[in-house]
Amino acid sequence: MAKSAYYITTAIDYTNAAPHIGHAYEKVLADVIARYHRHCGREVFFLTGVDQHGQKVQQTAARQGTEPLPHVKRITALFLDLWKQLDIAYDGWIETTDEHHKTVVRDLLQRLHDDGQIYKKCHRGHYSVRQEQFVTDRDRETDGSFGEQWGEVVEFEEDNYYFRLSDHVEWLRDYLERTGDVIFPGFRKADVLNALAASEGTDLCISRPKDRLDWGIELPFDPDYVTFVWFDALTNYISGAGYRRELHTDADLKLPDFDRLWPADAHVIGKDILVPAHAIYWMIMLHAAGFTDQQMPKFLVHGWWNIRGEKMSKTTGNIVDPVQLAQRYTTDGLRYYLMRDIVSGRDADFDESRLSMLYQTELANEVGNLLNRTLNMAGRYRGGVVTAATGFDDDLNASLRAAVESCQRAYHAHMEGHELHAALEQVRAVTGAANRFAEQAAPWKLAKDDTQAARLDSVLHHLAETLVHVAAWLQPFMPGSCGRMLDQLNAAALVPGLRDLVWGLLPDGHQLGKPDPLFPRLQLEDESAGA
């Protein structure tokens, strides 16, 4: 069966510490895009999950006097809670300790090993006993010594398995150079090409001996080793999508049909893991496994939320907790802010006072209040009944319809181009136009004049019809609020696929619902973020 679905993934989060705003941003971004395509009527598969193996997990668990598995289960629960709170509607959830994932990883490794793509080699070098890893010349201080953080550094040699990256570098360079839209934003491609140029003849170490790390997936061809990071984590994108599902014996396992999903339309990842992990390792892993150029995935690389211009980090203690923010500013308030105040692919500065301000002005005052005033007037003047065929029309009406129509075009162009902030700006232009329209048409005045009855009907109809469009456009961004919005408009059943939005969704005689504040004013203690 051929590819038919829109397949989108996120990075799988490392279950070593609690989630922060950066994790939340990435998942909301992917969720909005996934919902957008669903609302356009496409079949969508959205995969996310957690990366539970590895050295840091093993070390942290040991430090806390527990085993890796309970430790990762505890952290995994934090992520799951957050995704629930943020309305992240994923279709597939993968954990790297899942049996079906391990099966696919082992199968892939075995095939590549049989194919001569993986070989064993001895590496000799400096090894930090404290950090349990090799250190390189790059880790040396300026005086040539290794810093305090490494503890005792000894000469050490170890056998490991290597993946023949170098055999595929030429192919990858060629593929990237002749293919335009593999990586969004486009300027990142230069990074990859530069990294590739410096990669001559280096293969990738993909194993760890069990006496050093045993919290991982055992190599199928050597029980003394586990595979290390790359084949374990990156493979999730196919194992979670039903790749080689004929290998699985668990009858209860529900996995999608891989051929309908692959290749991925968007691997949503942070800019820190594009090079080398995804753009080089993952692409080459796929190529080595027999995937063709037509079966290569695309990447959507996002930037970071900084805190006052600086990177968020545990050491500076400027971690922002998304759970708290969602509680304080509502789930949709946070989702809106995260999509509205950043340009996809670039960095942005996180500012809680802006989150608060945008909620108040753009959501409560502009969208929420527009709905409220419209439903209120319709209820008061017409018992909530919309008259579509009024026989009245004028330039003012026409200009509001024009604003709606122009948004419909621009919105889709921006959504397809991953310019979500720009799509929101377009919708905002419509609510602005509608609020101005209300001022200029002044239905509260028309209501006092019986000779203006037809015009009053047409003004109310235009406002309500516009709001249905607005709710539809915003639905991927704020599913909960827009659901309530459509309920109040009593129009949930009248909204077609997003691509098919046209003026005239509300039939003549449509009964609107009762107004109820969509984005209630925030009850916040007066605290500024400027401490």
Next chain:
RNA sequence: GCGCCUGUAGCUCAGCGGUUAGAGCAGGGGACUCAUAAUCCCUUGGUCGCGGGUUCGAAUCCCGCCGGGCGUACCA
């Protein structure tokens, strides 16, 4: 060190060779009353990081410097 990105009004950003540099928010003034004291109109505000250069003309292209972010591939 090297590479990529970035530095524009108080704040967040757009503009990326061409008239007196724009938007939103914040600040100031006014109008209105249907509405969540919401909305609408007007308005204050900028040596476009710094220094050179190219050009008839640069925020916009080039070079250097300074500040910030990320990466640098056996560190998830």
